[in-house]
Amino acid sequence: MKMRGITKSFYGMKANDCVDFDLRGGEVHALLGENGAGKSTLMSVLCGLYHPDEGTIEVEDQRVEFRSPRDAISRGIGIVHQHFMLVPSLTVWENLVLGSKDLPFVVNEDAICERIKDLSQRYGLDVDPSAPIWTLSIGEQQRVAILRMLYHEAKILILDEPTSVLTPQEIEHLFSTIKHMKKEGYGIIFISHKLREVFEISDRITVLRRGKVVGSLNAREATPEMLAEMMVGSSDTGEIPRTKKSPATKGKPILIAEGLVVRNDKGLVAVDGVSFTLREGQIFGIAGVSGNGQGELAEALAGMRRIESGKLYLVTEDVTSASARHMVDLGVKYVPADRKGVGLVPNMNVAENVALRKYWHSPYSKGFFIDWDEVHRHSKSLVESYEILTPGLDVPVRMLSGGNQQKLILARELSDNLRLLVAMQPTWGLDVKATAFVREKLMSARAEGAAVLLISEDLDELLALSDELAVIYRGKIMGILEGPGAGDIERIGLMMAGISSNS
Amino acid sequence: MRIKIEKRFYITKWQETLIISASIVLAFFSGAVVLHFLGVSPLEAYGMMIKGSLSDFYGISETVAKTIPLTMCSLAVALSFTMVVWNIGAEGQFVLGALACTALVRYMDIDNPLIMLAAMGIVASIAGGLWGGFAGFLKAKWNVNEIITTLMMNYIAILLLQYFVYGSWRDPTSLGFPMTPLFPEGARLPQFFGTRIHAGIFFALVLAVLIWVVVRKGVWGYEIRVSGQNPKAADYAGIRSARNVMLVMFISGAIAGLAGMAEMAGLHRRLQPGFAIGYGYTAIIIAWLARLHPVTIIFVSFLFGALFVGGENLQIAMRLPLSSVQILQGLILFFLLGGEFFRNYRISLTFKKR
């Protein structure tokens, strides 16, 4: 497969700028770049979701033009998107045959399930074909997505950031599956922003930066510094410096959780008897594959979700049934994972978003009215001190970049009366510069004596920043490590998969 | 040649006005086509409409008289739409308000006209408010779809009206016609300049200003705007959405109910079936067209008032049913919806050499 001169713009901005990329059978070619570099866009072009503004694509030496994903699929291109693209209410087999050209009008379930079981066994991807997607775990869903590619006899397999939702052991398993497929002659495109993984699995590496190809080389000839230089422009490999030092004395306990039980939206228990203590001046990390109760725990601590049983204390005050507003007033701030869906109101402007978590107090509101002048004043100072790039205070925040949106949320949450910060996936989807900014702010909050609860799927981040690290699996804390380091990765991985260090 | 559809980044006021104007012109044009196919001369029909509504003092006064209930119902609807709560029940709440104040007139006699009218207003607002608030309660408590509940309550309200007006409230001296006795002097809102423009116009204007202030600058206004734009962020902000849904539906219903009282006390001065000619539904178009802005609502209400008065003239002069106006309303809405697309997207044609 060859892609030549691919250019694609959105809103006048070039997401891909004259990109060349090719793939040979039996190789793993990695597409490396930081968040926002244009990797997903390029692959969306390749799989027919987007039309390129300019450029050509060749498959097996033939010029092709994809008018829709159907064309790409028929040419043997398969993709596992970051968000899987599976229909939740349909079963595994229904998702697999969706869009199949030679599907008869009346669908024959048994024959299809047979074939699925066959493929399952061949590649070690175990799933129940009749299960509805919404009942499957994320790891299982990814297996379904991979099976789908194989079912449609794809020859070119694209994996977009496949490891972000897996435990270290599952990543191993995935890599061995990839090597197996390599031997069978498939061409595999591996998209990632994680240097280490790219090194481990790929034969060739192409680096994208700001939509342009910076360079393309064999994995054997590359070094982490070279790649970092190409990715970001500096040889800082993005490895987080372990500059923190554990405090000599432990801070006073500020948040005590005892046996918390919280249910999710489906009514099932998501947090199953969780206990821990957060201390002032400390970063407490929680590791775990997404979907194991972190979201529900974070919301419970922020007062947004009901704690069914157990107790929560802020120093000595019982806050188990405190509302979100009460928690904010007590100094418990929350940076949610979903920036645009929860943390901000995208259609409202900067000032209105700054007011979101403090409008009920004076001086922002007096009686029945909001003092917008005061809000504007406060917003202006926040924008300046956090260096938020925005055309103005009256611009709807959906026009800000992801990084600036996150800065805005941080600015708002960190700005007054901060005693405890619950931060959920705070650096997800941000480029290197914004990521560093966020991490720095977390560290400075810690230095100023606040407690920080950091929930993240990025193990490196957690290891570098946390003073204590807990691992959550199916709503239970599998273990808590003090002063975690790189040597604990295996143990942590086992805990993430449900194997407790005590068993 | 390829047609490229791109999302717009921004749009100027000039472009917006152009799109809306073009939509309305196209709507009237297609209305003309429809009329032509029905054997009606569109020029004659449109001419009649303008003659009836805008050509003389009487016509304009009638239009203003219609603007009053339209403005109030549109404000009611716009308030709920701000929170993306679909109050389709303004028609029923309007009727309930009229029913309630008529009941007060029938069963109570208060000497002081000011107090009487105030009591009528309060009773009408509460009735309309409860009618709307019930749907709000169902939505808040069990997430019952408010479009359907408010609509069903419209039908129930009309039937309730029939029940009373054909039944125990019928005026014995009315020769069998279903209508209540005329309201006494002390239960009437004054009319001005020898026209049918009544004091309800002050209700409308005051409400418009009130709503503008509350929504733009009020704490509650901010809360319902956040809830409407992003319900999850509203939870994050500690906004009590359930309470706000009920409140917004109550207030929305109350405003529509008050409109019903104004229509009774100011215009008709007696209850009879068929006084509700669809203001509650037209209010939805007006609110949407005016993008929920109270001042714009007043102007758009005037235009639609002209449409109604013109339609009534058509009924008299050319014996076309009032439903013809509904066709025009539907067409206007279709073209406005179509125009929305051009507001959000830009179409460009690219010529590419193969």
Added chain:
Amino acid sequence: MELIVPILAAAVRSGTPILYATLGEIITEKSGVLNLGLEGVMLIGAFTGFIVTYDTGSCLYGLMVAFLVGILVNLIHAFLCISLKANQVISGLAMTMFGTGVSSLLGRGYVGETIEGINVLALPGLSSIPLLGPVLFSQDVMVYLSYIMVFVVWFLIFRTKFGLMIRAVGDSPLSAEAAGISVSAVRYIATLLGGGFVSLGGAYMSVVYSHMWVDLMTAGRGWIAVALVIFAIWHPFRAALGSYLFGGVEALQMRIQAGGTTIPAPLLMMLPYILTIAVLVIISISKGKGRFLGAPGALGLPFYREERE
């Protein structure tokens, strides 16, 4: 016993127009498009069915043309909502207004006129079964067709390739598009097909049920159908149950009125609307907790194909 059978039979007849409309809307909503203009489309169907039957003398033509007209009318809604990404709620309301207005205007010359219409055709043998016979099998052809249609729609949605596409497009259009399905095309077909069924429901009322045209004769049945789709949890079998339930209330209410009662007519006529609200409340309470299966995940949301996050 003597009283129940005629009421049940009337319930089936009364519920049939709502059933057609509900089936049509299920198809449309399963694909993710919300069509609130059912009242308008039904009225157009009722009028079209009547006038074609009146002019041509053939009920078959009347019903067929009504079906086609329903498809055409829904094309407006489909174009606005699918291609132009318009707000589906407002478009539906516009369709209601437009349909109501057009049918009123066009129908003004025909109020009170009657047609031969379709009459009861008792099925030999089946109609002699005690209880079920007179209730289910002594009906007209369109009722029998509606029985078949319940199964056809069920089969279409849950056992065919096309149904699979509809369900995928309605639940997760982005995934469907990525799998190679044209979300637009599927939604267009589902919306147009749905419109045909809805219109047919309206035509039933004038051509079969009452043999005449009366202004606004659907009296809110279109809206009741919208509510029934929710009650049916988007499943054809339960749609039949709900429709006949409504038919039952209608029939009961008419019986009570005809039987000479002191309860005033307007109060009795409120029953179907009150029941609609009650039914919605019940279904909303019961589905309160837990995953709600059947509701299309993307219902009412326009789909943007090349939209970047």
